[in-house]
Amino acid sequence: MRFFKNFKGHMPMVFTIIAFLFIQAMCDLSLPDYTASLIDTGINNSGIEYATPEKISEESYQGIAMWMTDKEKSKWESAYKKQSNGNYKLKDKSKENMEKLDKTFSEPILVYSMISQAQDKKNNNENTGQDMSEYMKEIDMDSLDNQAKMDLAAVQNGTMTQEQFMAAHFDLIRDTVRDKMGSAIDSMGDSLVQSSAISFVKKEYKKIGVDVETKQVSYLWSTGAKMLAMALLMTVSAIIVGFLASKVSASIGKELREKVFNKVLEFSDAEINKFSTASLITRSTNDVQQIQMVCVMLLRMVAYAPILAVGGIIMVIKTHSGMEWIIVVAVVALLCLVAILMALAMPKFKIMQDLVDRVNLVSREILTGIPVIRAFSREKKEEERFDVANKSLTKVMLFTNRVMTFMMPLMMMVMYGITILIEWVASHRINQGALEVGSMTAFITYTMQIVMSFLMITMVSIMLPRATVAAERIDDVLDTDVSIKDKKEAKMLDAPKGIVEFKNVDFKYPDGDTNVLEGIDFIAKPGETTAIIGSTGSGKSTVAKLIPRFYDVTEGQITIDGIDVKDLSQKSIRDNIGYVPQKGILFSGTIASNIKYGAENASDEQMLEAATIAQATEFIDCKEEKYDSPISQGGTNVSGGQKQRLSIARAIAKNPRIYIFDDSFSALDFKTDAALRKALSPKVKESTVIIVAQRISTVLQAKQIIVLDDGKMVGKGTHKELMKNCEVYKQIASSQMSEAELAASLNEEVDKDE
Numbered sequence: 083m084r085f086f087k088n089f090k091g092h093m094p095m096v097f098t099i100i101a102f103l104f105i106q107a108m109c110d111l112s113l114p115d116y117t118a119s120l121i122d123t124g125i126n127n128s129g130i131e132y133a134t135p136e137k138i139s140e141e142s143y144q145g146i147a148m149w150m151t152d153k154e155k156s157k158w159e160s161a162y163k164k165q166s167n168g169n170y171k172l173k174d175k176s177k178e179n180m181e182k183l184d185k186t187f188s189e190p191i192l193v194y195s196m197i198s199q200a201q202d203k204k205n206n207n208e209n210t211g212q213d214m215s216e217y218m219k220e221i222d223m224d225s226l227d228n229q230a231k232m233d234l235a236a237v238q239n240g241t242m243t244q245e246q247f248m249a250a251h252f253d254l255i256r257d258t259v260r261d262k263m264g265s266a267i268d269s270m271g272d273s274l275v276q277s278s279a280i281s282f283v284k285k286e287y288k289k290i291g292v293d294v295e296t297k298q299v300s301y302l303w304s305t306g307a308k309m310l311a312m313a314l315l316m317t318v319s320a321i322i323v324g325f326l327a328s329k330v331s332a333s334i335g336k337e338l339r340e341k342v343f344n345k346v347l348e349f350s351d352a353e354i355n356k357f358s359t360a361s362l363i364t365r366s367t368n369d370v371q372q373i374q375m376v377c378v379m380l381l382r383m384v385a386y387a388p389i390l391a392v393g394g395i396i397m398v399i400k401t402h403s404g405m406e407w408i409i410v411v412a413v414v415a416l417l418c419l420v421a422i423l424m425a426l427a428m429p430k431f432k433i434m435q436d437l438v439d440r441v442n443l444v445s446r447e448i449l450t451g452i453p454v455i456r457a458f459s460r461e462k463k464e465e466e467r468f469d470v471a472n473k474s475l476t477k478v479m480l481f482t483n484r485v486m487t488f489m490m491p492l493m494m495m496v497m498y499g500i501t502i503l504i505e506w507v508a509s510h511r512i513n514q515g516a517l518e519v520g521s522m523t524a525f526i527t528y529t530m531q532i533v534m535s536f537l538m539i540t541m542v543s544i545m546l547p548r549a550t551v552a553a554e555r556i557d558d559v560l561d562t563d564v565s566i567k568d569k570k571e572a573k574m575l576d577a578p579k580g581i582v583e584f585k586n587v588d589f590k591y592p593d594g595d596t597n598v599l600e601g602i603d604f605i606a607k608p609g610e611t612t613a614i615i616g617s618t619g620s621g622k623s624t625v626a627k628l629i630p631r632f633y634d635v636t637e638g639q640i641t642i643d644g645i646d647v648k649d650l651s652q653k654s655i656r657d658n659i660g661y662v663p664q665k666g667i668l669f670s671g672t673i674a675s676n677i678k679y680g681a682e683n684a685s686d687e688q689m690l691e692a693a694t695i696a697q698a699t700e701f702i703d704c705k706e707e708k709y710d711s712p713i714s715q716g717g718t719n720v721s722g723g724q725k726q727r728l729s730i731a732r733a734i735a736k737n738p739r740i741y742i743f744d745d746s747f748s749a750l751d752f753k754t755d756a757a758l759r760k761a762l763s764p765k766v767k768e769s770t771v772i773i774v775a776q777r778i779s780t781v782l783q784a785k786q787i788i789v790l791d792d793g794k795m796v797g798k799g800t801h802k803e804l805m806k807n808c809e810v811y812k813q814i815a816s817s818q819m820s821e822a823e824l825a826a827s828l829n830e831e832v833d834k835d836e
């Protein structure tokens with residue numbers, strides 16, 4: 083059902099595929115029947131399909147009529163028309179009429195044929211065969227009238243001949259012969275009765291001058307042409323099915339990747355951390371690919387298998403071979419085999435996908451951390467770490483593959499075993515005359531088609547468990563309830579001022595037990611710079627992430643222009659924020675595309691202004707292609723300081739109402755830092771600026787400095803105020819600045835106040 087729901091938007095094409103599968107199955111199922119016809123009718127019966135002759139001599143016509151009941155004789159006479167040469171010809175040669183006539187006339191034709199053969203042998207002085215005296219012994223004396231009893235006694239004592247008795251009492255002889263031969267014919271089986279009757283027809287055709295060899299060749303060619311046409315139609319259908327199935331599965335893969343990607347874009351940092359980046363990449367690539375492959379197999383093979391199996395069973399029943407029980411044995415054996423193998427392999431497939439995640443995670447960590455690994459000479463240790471993850475995955479894959487390697491040989495053993503069983507049973511039935519060789523061949527083919535249908539499903543079942551796990555993993559992503567979402571009637575920030583207020587805010591991470599922030603309370607106003615400072619791990623960056631709703635507060639409230647951020651749409655909030663993360667992130671493209679990332683419609687002048695303020699023109703102008711210079715994935719072809727300056731330029735180019743700089747000046751030297759902040763001041767004079775920093779020099783000029791210690795707000799005020807009344811701030815300042823620098827900074831503060 084996880085797969086079927088993916089087909090929801092593709093049902094017209096799925097129904098088209100199923101229609102062509104029916105055409106393909108119809109052709110596939112007709113070929114064994116044609117093969118049986120080639121053997122039984124085309125070769126064994128010289129191309130003669132029916133026991134009722136299309137043409138017959140007058141002698142045979144009258145001879146057969148003699149041995150018919152009155153009802154049969156009436157039908158016989160109405161079926162034929164006498165020709166000028168004395169022979170008789172069928173009026174209606176349609177398949178439907180011929181089949182009806184065969185059911186009616188096969189027995190009297192065979193009776194006449196057997197009696198004629200016996201009479202011929204007697205005339206040739208052969209002792210084999212059964213003449214009329216043998217049948218006369220079978221006459222029931224109790225059923226005779228007095229005259230018949232007297233005549234029969236006369237035959238026995240020699241005063242009356244058999245011919246005279248037959249002439250006088252033919253109805254009695256006919257009924258006795260039909261009863262006697264009818265029992266023998268019933269024991270022969272329909273197949274042998276048909277074949278024996280056709281042997282008579284073949285002799286009759288030769289007798290009246292019909293070219294049997296030409297008829298046989300014509301039948302073989304026509305049947306072969308039909309088989310070729312069916313094979314071509316089956317091939318065309320299979321090609322169309324393959325094309326449409328590939329198209330549907332590719333569309334499903336595209337849709338799943340879009341759904342996963344769009345869902346991940348909605349995730350807050352909490353959901354991202356829950357799955358991990360490596361796992362999300364695996365789910366949107368490897369897992370989707372698994373589903374895509376199985377979707378193709380479902381449409382091409384699994385959907386075809388039941389059609390072929392049901393059709394094969396119907397065709398087997400139509401053969402009336404009496405060997406239908408063999409198919410039941412084959413199917414049960416296959417199902418038991420598949421069940422055992424799946425029970426062994428299924429649990430391992432989920433483990434396998436988790437281990438793929440692990441290998442991707444380790445690989446990603448190693449590849450992105452190569453400089454650090456080399457710097458600390460940890461290559462050997464990282465090789466060992468990757469080797470552990472790789473071997474764990476290899477071990478599970480080897481187990482599942484070894485289990486599955488038993489499947490094919492065991493399947494083939496079942497198929498060959500079934501073939502031998504069919505031939506053994508069929509040989510006895512052929513010997514009894516109940517089955518023909520062609521019918522046995524058709525039965526074997528139909529049985530193999532039915533078995534192959536289950537084999538197709540089994541082949542898919544090798545991939546199905548793994549794809550089922552992949553579907554579950556994708557559904558885990560798609561069904562994840564996003565913790566941060568807009569309300570139904572979310573408000574928009576119209577003409578925003580940019581006033582940000584924290585009202586007694588507490589926060590703990592979704593999987594955390596204790597608060598990482600407690601009692602945070604301050605207001606950041608437009609035209610002012612609010613700085614947040616504290617030791618490592620004090621919660622500075624967490625405060626910055628709460629404003630654009632990367633996380634939601636646990637207690638308290640954050641407002642923008644007096645409106646709770648939870649009541650605002652996320653887009654409205656983020657459209658008015660220029661956010662520079664702690665770690666500068668660039669995207670593959672050019673310098674220009676990265677600066678204009680948040681403002682695609684920004685002019686080149688605005689881009690140049692942003693780059694100038696961010697002190698980025700210094701290295702941009704040195705590049706040959708200037709702003710069209712390429713940026714590699716992750717910005718690996720620029721330094722940390724350059725990456726940070728481009729990130730700052732990106733925020734400035736957006737010209738937002740609220741700037742958030744999350745420790746964004748840490749990679750800059752003091753000179754560049756000072757120049758950047760000086761250039762930035764005029765640009766942001768009407769905006770709210772929030773700076774997260776560890777360097778005192780970065781926050782000295784802030785209108786308001788928030789001091790955090792272990793998630794709690796331990797100070798709020800200007801540099802001068804905090805130096806007087808905040809011990810934590812004084813310790814941070816003393817650790818970073820000399821006494822002379824501190825004194826100078828306080829004097830600057832006094833001058834500024836004056």
